[in-house]
Amino acid sequence: xxxxxxxxxxxxxxxxxxxxxxxxxxxxxxxxxxxxxxxxxxxxxxxxxxxxxxxxxxxxxxxxxxxxxxxxxxxxxxxxxxxxxxxxxxxxxxxxxxxxxxxxxxxxxxxxxxxxxxxxxxxxxxxxxxxxxxxxxxxxxxxxxxxxxxxxxxxxxxxxxxxxxxxxxxxxxxxxxxxxxxxxxxxxxxxxxxxxxxxxxxxxxxxxxxxxxxxxxxxxxxxxxxxxxxxxxxxxxxxxxxxxxxxxxxxxxxxxxxxxxxxxxxxxxxxxxxxxxxxxxxxxxxxxxxxxxxxxxxxxxxxxxxxxxxxxxxxxxxxxxxxxxxxxxxxxxxxxxxxxxxxxxxxxxxxxxxxxxxxxxxxxxxxxxxxxxxxxxxxxxxxxxxxxxxxxxxxxxxxxxxxxxxxxxxxxxxxxxxxxxxxxxxxxxxxxxxxxxxxxxxxxxxxxxxxxxxxxxxxxxxxxxxxxxxxxxxxxxxxxxxxxxxxxxxxxxxxxxxxxxxxxxxxxxxxxxxxxxxxxxxxxxxxxxxxxxxxxxxxxxxxxxxxxxxxxxxxxxxxxxxxxxxxxxxxxxxxxxxxxxxxxxxxxxxxxxxxxxxxxxxxxxxxxxxxxxxxxxxxxx
Numbered sequence: 001x002x003x004x005x006x007x008x009x010x011x012x013x014x015x016x017x018x019x020x021x022x023x024x025x026x027x028x029x030x031x032x033x034x035x036x037x038x039x040x041x042x043x044x045x046x047x048x049x050x051x052x053x054x055x056x057x058x059x060x061x062x063x064x065x066x067x068x069x070x071x072x073x074x075x076x077x078x079x080x081x082x083x084x085x086x087x088x089x090x091x092x093x094x095x096x097x098x099x100x101x102x103x104x105x106x107x108x109x110x111x112x113x114x115x116x117x118x119x120x121x122x123x124x125x126x127x128x129x130x131x132x133x134x135x136x137x138x139x140x141x142x143x144x145x146x147x148x149x150x151x152x153x154x155x156x157x158x159x160x161x162x163x164x165x166x167x168x169x170x171x172x173x174x175x176x177x178x179x180x181x182x183x184x185x186x187x188x189x190x191x192x193x194x195x196x197x198x199x200x201x202x203x204x205x206x207x208x209x210x211x212x213x214x215x216x217x218x219x220x221x222x223x224x225x226x227x228x229x230x231x232x233x234x235x236x237x238x239x240x241x242x243x244x245x246x247x248x249x250x251x252x253x254x255x256x257x258x259x260x261x262x263x264x265x266x267x268x269x270x271x272x273x274x275x276x277x278x279x280x281x282x283x284x285x286x287x288x289x290x291x292x293x294x295x296x297x298x299x300x301x302x303x304x305x306x307x308x309x310x311x312x313x314x315x316x317x318x319x320x321x322x323x324x325x326x327x328x329x330x331x332x333x334x335x336x337x338x339x340x341x342x343x344x345x346x347x348x349x350x351x352x353x354x355x356x357x358x359x360x361x362x363x364x365x366x367x368x369x370x371x372x373x374x375x376x377x378x379x380x381x382x383x384x385x386x387x388x389x390x391x392x393x394x395x396x397x398x399x400x401x402x403x404x405x406x407x408x409x410x411x412x413x414x415x416x417x418x419x420x421x422x423x424x425x426x427x428x429x430x431x432x433x434x435x436x437x438x439x440x441x442x443x444x445x446x447x448x449x450x451x452x453x454x455x456x457x458x459x460x461x462x463x464x465x466x467x468x469x470x471x472x473x474x475x476x477x478x479x480x481x482x483x484x485x486x487x488x489x490x491x492x493x494x495x496x497x498x499x500x501x502x503x504x505x506x507x508x509x510x511x512x513x514x515x516x517x518x519x520x521x522x523x524x525x526x527x528x529x530x531x532x533x534x535x536x537x538x539x540x541x542x543x544x545x546x547x548x549x550x551x552x553x554x555x556x557x558x559x560x561x562x563x564x565x566x567x568x569x570x571x572x573x574x575x576x577x578x579x580x581x582x583x584x585x586x587x588x589x590x591x592x593x594x595x596x597x598x599x600x601x602x603x604x605x606x607x608x609x610x611x612x613x614x615x616x617x618x619x620x621x
Contacts, residue, residue: 047134060128062189064099064143065106067113070121074099075113077142096139099132101166101189102146145189152191153216156236157333169194169216174201191216195242213244231282236289238334253282254344263354263384269422271349275377276305284342289334291342291374294319304374306428308381313364320372342373346380357383385426395427399434400575402444411449411496413487417480420444424476438476445483450496456486 046052066074074097100106106124113122135141145166150159153167168187171194175183188194194214202209230249240246257274261267279285285292285305292304296311304311322328323335330336347355358380365376402420409415424437434440442464445457460482463471474482490496544565557566562577571577 046137056130056134059130059133062129063126064101064129064132065103065124065126066097066099067106067110067122068125069119070123072125074125074127075117075122094139096135096141098142098144099127099136100144100146101149105144105146105161149190151237152240154234154237156234157238158236167216169214171198171201171212171214173212174198215243215245229281229283231284232286235283235287236334239337249282250341253278253341254348256348257345259349260351261349261354262351263357263380265384265422265426268381268384269418269425272305272425275346275349278345279305279342282338282341283334284338287334289323289330289338291320291323291335291338294374304377306425308378311378313375313378316375316378317367317372320374324370324372325368339371339373343371343376346373346376350380395423396434398423399427399437399440402440403447406444406447406449413448413484416444417484438474438479441476441479450490453487453490453496457483 068074076095076097078095098109100109103124110122110124113119132141132143136143142162143166144161145164147159147161149167149169150161150164151157153169155164166189168189169191170185170187172185174186174197176186178184186197188197191214195209198212198214199209202212230245231253239249241250257271257278259267259270259274261271279292284290293301294304294311294316296302297315300310302310304316320339323330323333324339325331347358350358358376361379361383362371364379365372399420402416405419406416409419420441424434427434442457442461446454446461448454448457460471464474467473487496546564547559554570558570559565560567560569560574560577561571562574567574
């Protein structure tokens with residue numbers, strides 16, 4: 001049936017004003033033949049207005065259905081209504097009939113009524129919507145919409161039709177002529193009826209049916225639902241791909257991520273960040289239909305995107321079966337759709353060569369012809385870490401080389417943190433972490449080539465060690481945020497300058513000789529007061545005084561046999577000692593980092609680098 005536009009607008013306003021969401025059908029329902037408990041209708045301006053009768057006549061053309069006695073009286077059910085304060089004193093029970101918008105729903109209710117009621121002659125009867133709407137608006141009746149209709153309007157699959165607003169469907173681009181000759185917008189209680197109307201309009205006036213979108217009014221009684229992205233609207237509901245909205249959602253979220261990935265470790269951090277953003281925007285991480293959070297074999301809940309190494313493939317696949325295998329509890333639900341979108345997004349976000357490699361390995365993540373997107377994601381992480389030789393030990397070793405990273409990136413703090421994040425993220429993703437990751441970060445930052453910045457870092461590090469409330473304790477994430485802010489401020493104010501060293505390598509000298517002008521670089525005198533330098537050496541002379549026989553090697557500081565000085569760390573944890581041990585065992589540093597962005601070069605350059613690191617560590621300590 002069709003309802004004209006101006007009638008429907010009035011209807012929607014009244015629905016908003018008189019919705020009673022606390023109606024609860026008593027289970028099992030109790031039938032009654034009395035009407036003494038039906039409360040009196042409250043005053044209502046709508047039904048007292050001069051235009052109500054004409055509206056009612058229009059609405060009466062639409063039938064609703066109810067189970068009725070042989071005399072045609074609708075059966076009544078006891079309904080409990082609670083007050084706003086939700087206390088026992090505010091609860092009221094009354095008896096009302098139930099009217100169904102779909103005849104098949106009324107027939108199902110009739111079957112149940114016959115089982116539970118000895119009354120004979122019961123059947124379903126049609127009733128005019130106008131009068132029933134007035135009863136409903138004054139809490140003297142309940143109108144029950146069709147289950148499929150409320151889902152098509154955005155309700156989740158587990159929504160109970162009882163208490164929901166009646167959804168309306170329309171195509172905003174078609175109209176029919178009213179008796180007065182003015183065009184009105186036809187509205188429908190069923191999506192199928194709206195689609196049929198579009199088909200008839202196309203046959204009469206031409207065009208393609210797929211170019212006309214049928215929209216549904218929200219089921220909720222409140223105003224429009226707030227959401228940051230289309231994917232976050234109704235995360236429990238099935239996406240209707242027959243609509244323009246559903247089609248646009250499909251195209252938007254299956255599309256490739258902004259940065260195409262080659263499945264190498266170098267681009268892993270960017271890929272994970274972009275994929276996490278896509279998953280959140282598309283609603284893959286929310287509600288009961290999410291496809292990114294699972295329980296591992298120990299029963300611990302894990303976030304697959306950030307903790308992909310904490311769950312094995314078999315455990316992951318078993319939980320995906322719930323929404324991917326026929327007969328699964330969530331099969332053919334929003335979760336199934338989310339899996340499909342996620343799989344297409346992943347496969348379209350890699351390079352051609354990487355995609356060929358994944359297709360060759362499809363048996364690792366495809367089961368019974370269906371791609372298990374979460375398993376595919378885990379497989380991609382496995383390929384990336386294996387190709388990058390990113391074992392847990394290798395990652396830990398790399399994170400302990402952050403001073404060398406600072407030299408490699410030439411003091412660029414953004415590049416420094418990107419490298420740290422790359423290794424640290426992979427370690428966490430493998431289900432592990434580095435206990436002293438924060439210390440590794442501090443060590444690298446103290447090696448920054450800008451004297452003013454390095455001094456600021458040392459000052460904040462001292463606060464951290466002393467548990468100063470402003471800088472201790474502090475997390476890796478908070479330290480990263482604060483240091484980046486300071487770095488950006490210094491760069492903006494042109495305060496981030498590289499400190500000079502006593503000597504340059506031959507390569508540096510040759511580069512200076514080959515400058516654009518071809519002239520010699522002018523040398524400048526170091527104007528720093530010598531007295532300050534001598535006083536600093538005297539103040540720090542105690543650091544190089546070894547403990548006497550029998551004296552403890554651990555006080556506030558620790559005596560390091562490798563640096564031959566009093567420092568913060570212990571000898572067994574000394575990076576310099578570990579490097580020397582590695583050299584003695586003929587382990588090539590260059591080979592250990594053959595896939596890293598740090599290149600050590602020739603052995604002479606390597607020794608020079610180690611010497612510089614040792615001196616820098618000694619100076620900072």
